[in-house]
Amino acid sequence: MPITRDDALALDAADPLAPFRDAFGLPQGLIYLDGNSLGPPPKAAHARLADVASREWGFDLIASWNVNGWMDAPLRAGAKLARLVGAKPDEVAVADSTSVNLFKLAAGALSLRPGRRTILSTAGEFPTDLYVLEGLAGLSGAQLKTVAPDALLDAIDEDTAVVVLTHVHYRTSRRWDMAAVNAAAHAKGALVLWDLSHTAGALAAGLNASGADLAVGCGYKYLNGGPGAPAWLYVAERHQAQIRSPLSGWMGHAEPFAFEDAYRPAGDIRAQLCGTPAILGIAALEAALDLQVQADPAAVEAKGLQLSQLFIDLVSEHCRELTLATPRDPQARGLHVSLTHPDGYAIVQALIARGVVGDFRAPDVLRFGFSPLILSHAEVFDAAAILREVLATRAYDRPEFRQRAAVT
Numbered sequence: 001m002p003i004t005r006d007d008a009l010a011l012d013a014a015d016p017l018a019p020f021r022d023a024f025g026l027p028q029g030l031i032y033l034d035g036n037s038l039g040p041p042p043k044a045a046h047a048r049l050a051d052v053a054s055r056e057w058g059f060d061l062i063a064s065w066n067v068n069g070w071m072d073a074p075l076r077a078g079a080k081l082a083r084l085v086g087a088k089p090d091e092v093a094v095a096d097s098t099s100v101n102l103f104k105l106a107a108g109a110l111s112l113r114p115g116r117r118t119i120l121s122t123a124g125e126f127p128t129d130l131y132v133l134e135g136l137a138g139l140s141g142a143q144l145k146t147v148a149p150d151a152l153l154d155a156i157d158e159d160t161a162v163v164v165l166t167h168v169h170y171r172t173s174r175r176w177d178m179a180a181v182n183a184a185a186h187a188k189g190a191l192v193l194w195d196l197s198h199t200a201g202a203l204a205a206g207l208n209a210s211g212a213d214l215a216v217g218c219g220y221k222y223l224n225g226g227p228g229a230p231a232w233l234y235v236a237e238r239h240q241a242q243i244r245s246p247l248s249g250w251m252g253h254a255e256p257f258a259f260e261d262a263y264r265p266a267g268d269i270r271a272q273l274c275g276t277p278a279i280l281g282i283a284a285l286e287a288a289l290d291l292q293v294q295a296d297p298a299a300v301e302a303k304g305l306q307l308s309q310l311f312i313d314l315v316s317e318h319c320r321e322l323t324l325a326t327p328r329d330p331q332a333r334g335l336h337v338s339l340t341h342p343d344g345y346a347i348v349q350a351l352i353a354r355g356v357v358g359d360f361r362a363p364d365v366l367r368f369g370f371s372p373l374i375l376s377h378a379e380v381f382d383a384a385a386i387l388r389e390v391l392a393t394r395a396y397d398r399p400e401f402r403q404r405a406a407v408t
């Protein structure tokens, strides 16, 4: 039986997460399928930013480090985020960018595995991950080895210090079995550092349950923390006393305000902090987290997979000229769906002109993200119908849709 718009409306009527939509400020009529790249603003984040800027910064000024809890912000926000990724509250901190955190924890992994020289990853990972690891290899004398995803588990050996992987791949949405990779690495004495940028706020990642060692992730995607939001990092409790950060800044010191000449690392997750926390950025992210923690991560994942399944089913039925680049098995994918077409860029532009926002990844990937807190099944139905119309009428075949912007 073909899926109808009424079917989609029935799913919306039974959706326990539907009320979350009103907590976000999104332009009327826009179908936003790019929350996997930049999440929309929670209304509470705007209010919180205004309060921090005018009252805390403007009135309380420097006293805010104490009276408004600025000093505790990285760990306070981290503890909230920990609930979304299946970690203990004292295992997560909000700080720096994903790229910087990846550098700190990959170097930290080397410090936990002295004598091992290989950092193992897969070809085609998100570029910053490979670039950062390449830089770390140059500095540390370790070697960066990349293999095809299907060859990864066999490539882990006694020289592997750390395996670095994005849990959900940015281009294909392929999802690793976290517990299986952790177990395979641990069997060889290696550690795993996960990039959960496309996971946190989307899938119910069980860091503790899967035996994970280390993880990092973005704050601005499904966590809706705002453009350039601070990122986060996770260090399993069992590693916290031994791991060494290469960026031994004063915020990671056991007593930052002792102003000692010599570095003495804190014995807990604070050792992964480096410099003064970005208070405005954390304030927006924390407001978004306060909203997100009200939703059960398992329900969020289930709805996201249902939305993306609906889209896959409709596109497979009506848009035969597109090729699905994402696993069909819901357990093997994240919450974005990738399709390929030689005119992918122009098709995405034609969709944006019709109020359906997805994005494009060179050379030919159309990417659509299904953020569970902001989208309805009816919107997904409508987006698929508009895509069908754009393809059927070749509405994308216009010079203005082929003009590439700097950021795609």
Ligand SMILES: Cc1ncc(COP(=O)(O)O)c(C=O)c1O
Binding pocket: 097, 098, 099, 100, 126, 128, 129, 166, 170, 195, 197, 198, 218, 231
């Ligand atoms: C998997 C992954 N890692 C890292 C990043 C970006 O890291 P940063 O916030 O440091 O630019 C992205 C951005 O899209 C990403 O998709």
